[in-house]
Amino acid sequence: RVAVFVAYIGLIGLIPDLKRVFQYHGAEHKTINALEAGSELTPANVQKFSLIHPRCGTAFLLWVMVIGIFVFALVGRPDWYWLVTSRIVLLPVIAGLAYELIRYAGKHQSNRALMTLLAPGLWLQRLTTREPTLDQVEVSIRAIEEVRRREAMESETEQVAFRKVEVMA
Secondary structure, three states: OHHHHHHHHHHHOOOHHHHHHHHHHHHHHHHHHHHHOOOOOOHHHHOOOOOOOOOOHHHHHHHHHHHHHHHHHHHOOOOHHHHHHHHHHHHHHHHHHHHHHHHHHHHOOOOHHHHHHOHHHHHHHHHHOOOOOHHHHHHHHHHHHHHHHHHHHHHHHHHHHHHHHHHHO
16 A cells, blocks of 8 residues: 555656646745744755655655555454544544644754654655745745745734623623
8 A cells, every 4th residue: 555655745746837836836935944943934955955854744644554454454453344444543643643633843953763663754745846936935934934824913913802701701
C-alpha cells in the first residue's frame, strides 16, 4: 500500500499542472518555516528556507497508512461486516495518532531520534514539493498574513465577548 501511494505521488508529480501545485506547496512550507524562525516574510528572504516541514500533510498521510497497517493487522481478517466496522471505528483513532505524532514532531525538531523515525515522511515531501517562483512565494506570504489577520480579529472578538459575559455574570 505504501509503495503504491509513493508511486502514485511520484507519477502525478510528472503532470505539468500538478508540478505547479507542488511549487505552491513548496512556497507554503518555506513561508511557514520562515514564520516559525521569526524571519521577515519577504519573497527573497522566504525563498532561502527549506521545502521540508515536519507537520506536512503528506507525512501525515504516510503515517496514517503505516499506523493503519499495524492496527489493522491486529484486527486480522474478520467477517466483512466486522472488517468494515473496524475500519470505520478505528480510522479516526489512527488519524488522531498520526496527527499527534506529526504535531509533536513539529514542536521537537531538535530530537534526532524522533526526526529519524519521521524521516520517510520528510523524504516523501521531496515528491510533493518543488522550488517555487518568487511570485508563488508572494502568494503564500499574503495567504499567511491574511490567516494571521483573521486569527487576530477572531481573538479580539472572543475577548470582547468574554468581557461582556464577565460583566453580566
